[in-house]
Amino acid sequence: MAIEKKIILCGFGNVGRAFARLLAAKEEDLNARFGLAPRLEAVVDIGGAAVAEEQGLAPGRITDFVEAGGTVEKFESFGRPGLTAADLLGRVDADILVETTPTNLKDGEPARTHFMAAIENKLDIIAANKGPLVLDYRRILERACRQGVQIRFSAATAAALPTLDVGRLCTAGARIEAIEGILNGTTNYILSRMAREGCAYEDALRDAQALGIAETDPTLDVEGLDTRNKIVLIANTLFGLALDPCEVGTTGITGVTPADMAAAREAGNVIKLIGSARLTGNGPLVKVAPEALPADHPLAGVNLSEKGISYDTDTMGRITVTGGHSSPTGAAAAMLKDLIHLVKLGI
């Protein structure tokens, strides 16, 4: 018998829908390979919810419906206009909250409220949204711990690039001494274009925007804040910290000039935006800054929108992992992986 897990999916944008698509596409495979039967109990979006009756919602059908222009609260007989996640959590019997609402780095809402309600009601959490975790890591983890609730956030720490898995599982028993990551695809794309073509930051940014790689307001990426948020979550998890992101020295890439690039190349280096963390005698040192990496550094060849992370350890040497889709499907696949780990491995 497969293990049934009832899911409440909050947020039905690109990542939420990609997750529902994966549930549909992988149903047979999850059952056969992992003995796992996820059941979509409810989907919540801005205008309301769709709530299953006896069978669970058909994840493919609700996704088709919304992608054809419908809204969640009008889905077949299951739509409940105006119903919120806060209403649902606690009233609908479920095991796991999958949180994919848009990240809000001011107050973490609405995801923060969803997190707290899930913890209160003893639902485990799988999050793509990094807002509440970045803003309020210690309190959320403490509450979750008291309630025996697990929280997983692979999708918030570089999507399909298995940053935390490599740091937690692949290096189990080794001591991580330093972490360096290229954690943001947009800035790596801009720096790669500048390095290859000698162009100005503004020109590379404009191209990235035209290609949809950078947003119209690129601040979060180019000022290094997205990289900071990811390295903070990674360092918190692996070093047992509870950093205030505002205290992490963060320099973005807006000041990198073609002359800097040329000087780096001349010296055999390449400039990358690096989020780094290391434990020193004076405590943890976590920062974000453009750094000149030597050509043989394992992250030096990570180009364009690719990401990568490198762990220096006491007994295993340096282990580096690169790649992984940054797309909604990549993020959804990371959440599906979290689901398998959580349910089947307890990790």
Added chain:
Amino acid sequence: MAIEKKIILCGFGNVGRAFARLLAAKEEDLNARFGLAPRLEAVVDIGGAAVAEEQGLAPGRITDFVEAGGTVEKFESFGRPGLTAADLLGRVDADILVETTPTNLKDGEPARTHFMAAIENKLDIIAANKGPLVLDYRRILERACRQGVQIRFSAATAAALPTLDVGRLCTAGARIEAIEGILNGTTNYILSRMAREGCAYEDALRDAQALGIAETDPTLDVEGLDTRNKIVLIANTLFGLALDPCEVGTTGITGVTPADMAAAREAGNVIKLIGSARLTGNGPLVKVAPEALPADHPLAGVNLSEKGISYDTDTMGRITVTGGHSSPTGAAAAMLKDLIHLVKLGI
């Protein structure tokens, strides 16, 4: 209370001693972080065994003793000259066999006998030795399965490079469509030197031998057999196969010429010895051969003695992991990781 696991360590060469050293160095850490208390019940080497009485053997002390010129069977009051692993397994109460005897690719002995005795007596197995697994994978796995015995062999599939972890854990829920690996440090060193310096294979081999990177008889490495054995174990594990290694098309690097290297460079490529596996409509295609990788291939920058492996997946894109010590300590750290996974995660 920490979980106590009684270990029989077979083979006390470089890797076995490095494992004992790690048990000593990591004792406190294993207890604090993983609630795990490994206990060294016996060590077996060529001339006999050392068998614990009430407390377990002190792993640091027996390693010091042997590194100062002693032999296992003469260790303090615990030495038992002539006692073999086959004698011990089943007579000494233990949970896990750690197998680090030298790999024998003719008949797998003595490790094959140790494996079978461990399975018979329901000890889980953590192996650095790939002989029995390469030669007799299906039979060993079937017997282990019938007995409820787990077998882990990270150290046999590229030491501290987490080849199997990334393929099993980091990509859980995704379908692996293709695997490509640089799995042998010696051949990668030789090819890297040839690529950089334009030198002949024989000259690069001689340098590698002078540096202790290649063995006096380099056949296993340079003919691609070590790479073959590793890709066979990886493909067997991840694709559920039971390949006969003799049927894997294997070309080594002895025929690679400076002219090949120059032609590859001219085309913007770099030649690497690649072990690859993919599932095709006609079944699995597993092979070992020198391949010209484009400069932006994620394994193209893996140079000198470094190794790496790249997984192409359906939902996560391509994920590549590189690095990890190839030393005895790296192999021992991989076995310690297997121990933690096995005992604490059941994976």
